[in-house]
Amino acid sequence: MKATGIVVEYNPFHNGHLHHLNQSRIKTNSDIIIAVMSGNFLQRGEPALVDKWTRAKMAISAGVDLVIELPYAFATAQASDFAKGAIFLLDALKCEAFCFGSEEGSLEAFHHTYHLLSTKKEEYNTAISNFMKQGISYPKALNESYKVVSEDSSLPLVDLSKPNNILGYHYIEAAYRLHASIRSETIHRVVANYHDEAKPSETIASATGIRKVLFGELDLSAIQNFLPITSLDELSRWKSTFQSFGSxxxxxxxxxxxxxxxxxxxxxxxxxxxxxxxxxxxxxxxxxxxxxxxxxxxxxxxxxxxxxxxxxxxxxxxxxxxxxxSFDLPTYIRPLAMSKNGQAYLQSIKKDLPLPLVSRVAAYKDNDMLALDVKTANLYYLGLQSTYAQKMIGSDYRITPIIH
Amino acid sequence: MKATGIVVEYNPFHNGHLHHLNQSRIKTNSDIIIAVMSGNFLQRGEPALVDKWTRAKMAISAGVDLVIELPYAFATAQASDFAKGAIFLLDALKCEAFCFGSEEGSLEAFHHTYHLLSTKKEEYNTAISNFMKQGISYPKALNESYKVVSEDSSLPLVDLSKPNNILGYHYIEAAYRLHASIRSETIHRVVANYHDEAKPSETIASATGIRKVLFGELDLSAIQNFLPITSLDELSRWKSTFQSFGSxxxxxxxxxxxxxxxxxxxxxxxxxxxxxxxxxxxxxxxxxxxxxxxxxxxxxxxxxxxxxxxxxxxxxxxxxxxxxxSFDLPTYIRPLAMSKNGQAYLQSIKKDLPLPLVSRVAAYKDNDMLALDVKTANLYYLGLQSTYAQKMIGSDYRITPIIH
Incomplete structure (x- = not known):
């Protein structure tokens, strides 16, 4: 069985994600899609809308075969560490390829950009620190420095002012640095910009646009065009039990x-x-x-x-x-949910895994990285401040991977 | 002006407190009553029902002339440190006497008990640690050891199994150890036992009994026999603004x-x-x-x-x-509320005070003990989890002593 990896947050899973998922499968001609997914806190430094179990269920319902938790230490880190943790896990899971969405859409440009920045590392870093001394923000300094080092290049390069391009660049960089055997692919990211509103005439809206609706006065039906019905069901079940969304x-x-x-x-x-x-x-x-x-x-x-x-x-x-x-690389593989196919795949690679496969956290009490995932899951529920959320404390000890 | 000190929590101020207050004034023939009062957390290790400002207002309305905050470090400490902090402050405030309620009612017995335990200190401590080695609780060990060392004594001694006697003993002990010039007095504590229910046919109920009513389904009118109307007004105003009582x-x-x-x-x-x-x-x-x-x-x-x-x-x-x-004795005197008489008294002793008189906390930013009072006040409001309580964050910086 051939597996392709993707890196996701699914906050919540919507039609844009479905497109990415299907295109990844087609482009890499794979049997299995493995998603490395953040837990209850996300890379933008915020609590997820709904917990990791609910988001993992959305993913499996939509066709993902295996959802693996990206440990908190990486899921909430700056882009380079986020990418390193995710690519390391996908490589450890024997994925042949990983596929990311980007504004760029062509992989060649990513490789050129990586080589350019590796070659001109010193010049690049000096430019960054000079720009930062002028008091401008880190992302802007990166961008301006990138302009400086790339101005003579005749090769196609990535526009690193676009958010998905930046993340893509870090995936490529991580794969190189880890000497991973995983192959990279990118697909063109469609339609919605990150901060767009959800427009009722379309079927793809950004997660940010969807969240705006969820936190507004509107009924969930206002976003029904933008999410698979299975996602909508999960959101609606969540709303009726937890009474609030994470934010x-x-x-x-x-x-x-x-x-x-x-x-x-x-x-x-x-x-x-x-x-x-x-x-x-x-x-x-x-x-x-x-x-x-x-x-x-x-x-x-x-x-x-x-x-x-x-x-x-x-x-x-x-x-x-x-x-x-104290954390360098993920030290375990923790599945949150899987399809029957995903289960069969995991079974087939189980004995060759370079990391322990965690299905019951209680068996790994001394793993600090895992303890952090359990702790932050608990604190997420307490932040929701609802009676039902109180009952979810310690659920990481009780819930075993969902098989669907 | 002659001042008498009392040590209080007023959680909430009720008719038993009013009796103690009036008797203290009569017994010591004083012009001014100064109450050293806990802040938002109490000696039994719990959040107060209503905040310190509200409890201070209840006190002034009922006839106390000056309410001084007992710093958190002492207010939430074991009895001996609680007593030390309180007596030290009352002595610093030039009180001629302090007066406490006790089940015992006679001061002589307290002095005898103090002298007995000082003389037999070693024997007493050995007995305590022996009892504790048998796995019994500290208070029980104290009690049993007390029986051992006091069995030969022919003098009247205090029954140290009673809660107010224990606290009284620690006041006396603190006064001796601090070589305080303050004189001690005790009055007999009336009627309600600490854990009694509020019985509608009586007019004095314990604070615990009253709290039971407040946290139940009953209307505040169910406790109107047990509190001055001014206390009831404050409780009712609190309930309508804060939506919940501290617990x-x-x-x-x-x-x-x-x-x-x-x-x-x-x-x-x-x-x-x-x-x-x-x-x-x-x-x-x-x-x-x-x-x-x-x-x-x-x-x-x-x-x-x-x-x-x-x-x-x-x-x-x-x-x-x-x-x-790191904390030994209170390092400031912080009035929370005062009557006109209390204000005049404070004015008259102001220049002889051994400690700084804090009316604006912002002026004492480097005082760790005071910073702790401010912090715990904030955390108290956040624990109440109501919209209005959120607005009280930082109120220690904004509220100056209430003059009434």
Whole structure:
């Protein structure tokens, strides 16, 4: 059986994801699709709309064969570490290829870009730090520096101002650096831009657009054109049991409490909190009643919104710089859900896996990386602040991979 | 002006407190009554029903002239440190006497008991540690050891199995040890036992009995016989703005999150957490949905309910053994509320005070003990989980002493 890997968040699973999934299968002519998926906290530094079990079920219902959890330490990391964790897992799972969506659409440009930046590494890094000294944000500095080092090149290069291109670049980079045997593929990303609204006349909307509807006054039916019916069912079941969707706005009273519980000195020990941001975060938490006004108070040219959200994610989850530095690569493979085909595939590669396959977390109590996944899952439920969510505490010990 | 000090929690202020207040004034023939009062967390290791400002207003309305905050570090400490902090402040405030309610009612017995235990200190301590080695709780060990050392005495002694006698003993002890110039007085505590229900045919019920009504289905009018109308007004105003009263049951989802956010190793660094209780606390927090079932799971012969609650209070407030050990005596005098008489008294002693008089906390940013009062006040409001409570964050910076 031939497997292709994809890296996903499915927050929530929508028609754009379905397109990516089907195209990946066609393009790589694979029997099995394996998705490495974030747990309850995401790369943009925020709680997921619904928990990982629900998102894994959406994925399997839509045709994914195997959903593997990307450990918290990678799922909430900067793009390069996020990509490294994901590609490492897909390679460990014997995927022949992995396939990502990009604005670029052609793989050649990614390889050219990787080689250009490897060759001109020093020049590139110097440019980045010069731009940053001028006080501009890291992503902008990357972009401007990229312009500097690429201006003489006659080869087709990737436009690294586009979000999916950036992530794609990091996947390629990770595959090279890990000397992975996995082959890369990209498909052109269609239609919706990341921040677009969900427009009723179309069938593909971005996850951000869909989330806007979910948090608004509208009924779930307002987004029925944009999601498979199975996703809609899961969302509607979630809404009726949990009463709320995950978001920083929802978690704010608790995040606020956690911030104010600590001294500024202690805040600075949490992963990604740097350059005095502990002061800005603490001072704004005293004053601001909502997450939105809190963020508006602390945002700066220096840090992107996403970067600040990652700081908050780590503060919320008690994840320190020290722990961050102690993790290099994933140390286990944890399936969340699988189809019958996915189960057969896993069975076939089981004895050759380079990492332990975790179906019951209780058997791996000493694994710090896994303990972090369990802890952050619990804290996610507590942030939802609903009676049913309280009952999900410890569910990582009780739920075994869903077979569907 | 002659001032008498009392030590109070007023959770909430009821007719028993009014009796104590009036008797204290009569017995000591004083012009001014100064109450040293706990902030938002209490000596039994729990959040107060209503905040310190509201309780201070109840006190002034009922005739107290000056309410001084007992810093968190003492207000939530074991009886001996609680008493030390309170007596130290009353002495610093130039009170001529302090007056406490006791089941005993006669001061002589307290002095005899203090002298007996000082003389037989070694014998007493040996007996305590022997009893504890048999696995019985600290309070029981104290009691049994007391029986051992007092059996030959012909003098009238205090029955130290009674809660108010124990606290009274610690006041006397503190006054001796601090070489305080303050004189002690006791009055007989009337009627209600600590855990009694509020009975409608009577006019004095214990605070515990009253709290039972507040957390039940009944209307506030069910307790109108037991509280001054001014207290009832404050409770009713609180209920309509904050929507909930402070209690561990109410705070449980948040306390639970804070427990699960930490490793067991880290839990053991919080004040009073000892002898492997970090494991019991963490394990029970994973499993139990309510504070009651959580407590039932972790209670043991070794530790009283109150002692465990104090551990939880310190975990909730991020207060460590290290901080606990760094505090010896109160380092400031912070008035919360005063009558015109109280204000005049404060004016008259102002220049002779041995400690800074804090009316604006912002001016004392470097005082760790005070910062802890501000922090725990904020965390109290967040635990209430109501929209209005969110607006009270930072109120310690905004509210100046109430003059009434």
């Amino acid at each position: 920083w706005e929802r978690f704010w009273p608790i995040l606020r409490l956690i911030i104010l519980r600590h001294s500024k000195e202690r805040l600075a020990t949490f992963a990604e909190v740097t350059e005095g941001m502990e002061n800005a975060i603490w001072n704004a938490a005293v004053k601001k009643d909502t997450f939105q006004t809190f963020m508006e108070q602390i945002k700066s040219k220096r840090f992107t919104w996403t970067r600040i959200q990652r700081m908050l994610t780590h503060i919320y989850n008690d994840f320190t710089w020290e722990q961050l530095k | 561990w049951e109410r705070f449980w989802p948040i306390l639970r999150l804070i427990i699960l956010r930490h490793s067991k190793e880290r839990l053991a660094t919080f004040a009073e957490v000892t002898e492997g209780m970090e494991n019991a606390i963490w394990n029970a927090a994973v499993k139990k949905d309510t504070f009651q079932t959580f407590m039932e799971q972790i209670k043991s012969k070794r530790f009283t309910w109150t002692r465990i609650q104090r551990m939880l209070t310190h975990i909730y407030n991020d207060f460590t053994w290290e901080q606990l050990k």
